[in-house]
Amino acid sequence: MQLEEAKLKYIQTWGSLATSWGVNKTMAQVHALLLVSTKPLSAEDIMEALQISRGNVNMNVRALIDWGIVQKEFVVGERKEFFVADKDIWELFKQITKERKKREIEPVLRVLEELQQVDENSDEAAQFKQVLGDLSKVTTSVNNILDKAIKADEHWLLSNFTKVMKK
Amino acid sequence: MQLEEAKLKYIQTWGSLATSWGVNKTMAQVHALLLVSTKPLSAEDIMEALQISRGNVNMNVRALIDWGIVQKEFVVGERKEFFVADKDIWELFKQITKERKKREIEPVLRVLEELQQVDENSDEAAQFKQVLGDLSKVTTSVNNILDKAIKADEHWLLSNFTKVMKK
DNA sequence: TTAAACTTTCAATAATTATTGAAAATAAAA
DNA sequence: TTTTATTTTCAATAATTATTGAAAGTTTAA
Incomplete structure (x- = not known):
């Protein structure tokens, strides 16, 4: 299996597990995406990777931050915000x-x-x-x-x- | 507080807890109702107590039986089925x-x-x-x-x- | 300042999930 | 048998929950 394929499958799996435990699917997917990403991702990156709207990304990223499992990160020379998930x-x-x-x-x-x-x-x-x-x-x-x-x-x-x- | 009031409140509370853990609210309420009932209840009893349809009662009672936390019980002289929840x-x-x-x-x-x-x-x-x-x-x-x-x-x-x- | 880059909000809409209710199926009684 | 009581099913509908997207808000740089 190729890495990209595995990552996608992992994101999907995590999303459906979340659903059965009363967690918003997209929220779990955003978290999963950040978890397997090697670098901080911007709202745009997430929008593109999961094919969801800007508003949706914003809502879910904020919820993840509120849960304390995702953090904002600043990238030098970049004006926009980036996000990372704790890998632990x-x-x-x-x-x-x-x-x-x-x-x-x-x-x-x-x-x-x-x-x-x-x-x-x-x-x-x-x-x-x-x-x-x-x-x-x-x-x-x-x-x-x-x-x-x-x-x-x-x-x-x-x-x-x-x-x-x-x- | 009166007993009936407390029972209702308990059924509501259990229903909303269930929702946040991905369990159907009505299913949890039916279970809660059976748990605090002193006698086996028929589909009609449940319909009336929770103000829900016959189909809904049937679906949820079957799901509870499938989960192994509710049992059918027969009452002498009665043709219809009654249900009880294990009190343990x-x-x-x-x-x-x-x-x-x-x-x-x-x-x-x-x-x-x-x-x-x-x-x-x-x-x-x-x-x-x-x-x-x-x-x-x-x-x-x-x-x-x-x-x-x-x-x-x-x-x-x-x-x-x-x-x-x-x- | 002003303009551009970016983020947030939220009403409208879509997607999902739960519920109804009546018809079909099944089981018990006559 | 046939009738009657009861349960089950499931298409239609309602209720809930998630998502969009564009406008409003905010921040930074020029």
């Missing part, structure tokens, strides 16, 4: 984990807690609280694990876990 | 993990591996392979952890992990 995949993983945790898991935990405030004493209410409690317990545990992941270094995933898994 | 949240977590791993993570791992077959020797190709390799490494590790979770009992999440986290 472990950092990428941590950053995405951190953001999704903050944006999606934590707010749900807060709601689950709030809902425990049902002031009824029926069996049904008890059962409901039980379900909520179980849900909170599992969600909190997951949340804690992700916290640990965010703070840990790369070896945490590769070795520390392996130990636990072999038990 | 840990089982739910394991089942969802198992399915998403199988449907989404594993296929991507296969593509990443395939893409390593780039037959070029340039620096650029080397860098690309490096990125792919790193991506595979992290994805494989996550995949392994999820495997462990699927096989483990409830205490794995709650205690075994706590230990690791306190290190």
Whole structure:
């Protein structure tokens, strides 16, 4: 397989994985493109490579910057902005984990807690609280694990876990 | 807060969490409804509770059954089908993990591996392979952890992990 | 200053995804 | 059988989400 072909296929694959996890396809593709690029890319470069509009590039690049996984970079002698993705995949993983945790898991935990405030004493209410409690317990545990992941270094995933898994 | 209000709010919350993780909102709501229901529900019950069409109920209930997190149940003297959700949240977590791993993570791992077959020797190709390799490494590790979770009992999440986290 | 280069915004539009509802299929009862 | 209850399917439609592109905004250089 040729390099260019492989790159394209990788960008496509990443885009469709993103879709099934609720991430905008183009955003994932822009990130994938920057990840396999050897040099910083301008908005124009991205427009051309992915055949998308200027507005679309702008929106998605900004979102990636907001997620903390893409940075602006200035190129000497060039007036326009260029963009690069951090090539450290472990950092990428941590950053995405951190953001999704903050944006999606934590707010749900807060709601689950709030809902425990049902002031009824029926069996049904008890059962409901039980379900909520179980849900909170599992969600909190997951949340804690992700916290640990965010703070840990790369070896945490590769070795520390392996130990636990072999038990 | 009253029980009914809390149940509704819970169903809504679960629906919106689902949306941001690429799961159909109605599917999550149907599941949430069954989870907090004290008795098996018929298609009609679900239609009424969530104000959705018969077809929609059918589609989503089947999807939930396909995911292994909802079961059919027969009620004596009733001709129609009823549905229940397993109330064991840990089982739910394991089942969802198992399915998403199988449907989404594993296929991507296969593509990443395939893409390593780039037959070029340039620096650029080397860098690309490096990125792919790193991506595979992290994805494989996550995949392994999820495997462990699927096989483990409830205490794995709650205690075994706590230990690791306190290190 | 002003003009040119570039970025951002956002209403209009397109693409995608979810939902309806009625007809067809299936299963149980008469 | 035939009738009736129930489930399934799927084309049409609605709702949601993503994308365009041109105008407005901003920055830099002359």
